[in-house]
Amino acid sequence: MWGIELQKRNKISLARQIFLSLKQSILMGQISQGEVLPSTRELAKGLGVSRNTVCDAYDMLLTEGFIVSRQGAPSHVAEGLHITQKEVVSPKEHKRERPPIRWDFKTGQPDLSLFPWPLWSQMIRRATNTLSAQQLEYSGPKGYEPLCEEIAHWLMRSRSMDVNPEDIFITSGATQAFHLLVDILHKEGHAFALESPSHPGIRTVIQDRGHLLQWMPVDQQGADISCIRDKDISTVYVTPSHQFPLGGIFPATRRAALIRLASEKDFYIIEDDYDSEFRYSGAPVSPIYSMDSSRVVYVGTFSKTLFPSLRIGFTVLPKPLQAKWKHYRNFMDVQNPVLEQVALTEFLRKRKMDKHIQHMRRVYAEKRNVLLNAIEHSFSNAVQFWGDASGLHVALQFPGMEFGKQFMLNCRNAGIRIQPVSQYCSVQDNHKDKLLTGYGHLSDTQIREGVQALFELIAKNSSGSLEFK
Template identity: 45%
Template structure:
């Protein structure tokens, strides 16, 4: 009847199949407004199903308003539910098969093969056993108190940053924290005062919300604070402990100049503590927030120290902003999953993060050295390394060469994933000779083979 065919072996119950088939015919006009539906007995016999199946399908039509019925009268199609036919969308082109990568120098990728999964699984089981019942409900926008206490303790012992747990707010990573800050601080006409080059994805958060970019150049030491300027009250984005992408550490005099500027202009500094855990000679740099907690929104994440899929970060928020931050978070997504927070709190309390970071720091130091040796082996002295011995990537200058989007696409076609530094520049043309080499996720032999493939491509492509 009406061309309806039901799949008796399908996963969808037959009552819902019948309902969907009738609904489609009502939308299309094949069943017109006011048209009488057959009796449930007749339709059941025509389709070879039970009357209960038809009754339940009719009840769904009535409940959703596709049909109307009165006592003693037949069920009819309701008025006003026909839809004009949808225009056929263009077929989606098939995705090209992924290229076989000879080298993958993407940035920001930790080594996930070495993460202690079994230990995490044990702590997850313990966290679930020990979780108080209220934690299974809505726990609020600030995050679990225990996790905030453990993060504060970890920041003190690892970076010398003394933070009150009540000033800590759990986020879903650094990008989430920047979205909240961008909404919180926005006023029409404000700039985002930012390093240039900078993390392109982070800055896009602000540009898409209506900020204009006030670019401050970066040298080998970080933001050139003598060039600071912008409209009063404009937020300042900076990565002082390991500048992305050039890798410098902001000296104390520039930090003081930056803070003086923020105080005088009424601005808040958004300190993105990028990759600072992995410094290979000496301790991690002390965060800028240690100098002035009331002018700095300190933003951190566990994506590199643990694994990106965890999606837990944190912000230390100046008290003048906390009520507005809480309101903004409450009306966006309320909270991070409490269970993941509880597991991370266990990981921190048992000092497992300290040991994992120490282990990974040794591993990444070896891989950084392997990258430097591979560069020397393939390019001799025709390159220059930028930045401090820290993080999971290296900015490398090749004097006389120019790298842009065309080169990136050509390299990918040849199986080499690598990013020209220009991709992270707001003002183009100043860093065309530099490439970014991510190495944290690569074994030494993968680094060597990848550098050999890159050398062959550069020899072929010329300058």
């Protein structure tokens, strides 16, 4: 009756099924505006349901304005409800069956199997049991204050950074920090200066907003800032402790020159401390922030030290930027979830973070050695390593080779996932002879087998000009 088909075993109640069916018919024009609906008794009899069920359905229609009802008169459809719906045709996708990924050299992926999950679970439970009702309310855009204090202590222990907890702001990872900073630091007609190659995170945010970009070429010592001396700059973004993706360390002379330029031209430096926790030879590299905190916005994250889905990062902000940050963050998402912040506070306070990083530094150093030995065994003098002995990936240069789309497709078909450096460049023709091999999440066996599979693929696709052994 009236096109209504009821499913009595459906999880949706019968009254709501009647409501949804009549609503759809009205919107599609199958029931005209002004048309009189059958009485509740008549429709109930036709559908084989109780009159109360139909009354409930009519009440829903009346509440949402689909029908008009007056005492003593039959209900009828309201005016102006017909909507012409265009059919959306999805493009046909021709999906090709591909072999599964067997050797995944993706970058920035920690070994999650070695994280102390039982200990973390205990801390989450304790946080759940100790949080007061007041702590479960909105706390504001700065973050959980005890966590800011523990991060300040941890930065002193791990980086020798003297940071006031008042200047630390908790974020949902580094990416959220980039979104906020691009809006805060943008100057009309001025460009954002980025490394090339560089991480796509902040680059994508800037490009999506249509802001100007100025690229700084990268060599084995990081960004060359000489190209921005005569430019109008909104801000400069660098990864000085372990340049992503080539791995160089920004030397003191370039750091000092960049700070002087920032002061002269009145812009801020965004320092993304990428992968700095995992350095395998010598002491940790000091951040630019330690040279001049007044011109540097320091961005850190716990995604690689703990686990990516934690989504807790932090930013150390100069005081002139803090009012704008609070305003933007307050109308973005207000704050991070408090439960994980409380657990992380305990994780830092009890030095479990220090212990975990020390352990993982040894583990990743061993994996790095396995990777380098496997590469040298397979490729011998045909490959050169880029970057400092740190981080969770190695950049490999194959002089004379070019890794384009076809090669990457061949890798994927062979069950290998690997990234060319060129995809992170402003000009795709740059660094075409380099590949990135992430290893943090791989076992020793996976590393050796993956390198051997990569060797066989490159040998098969090379022109014969390379001597592997």
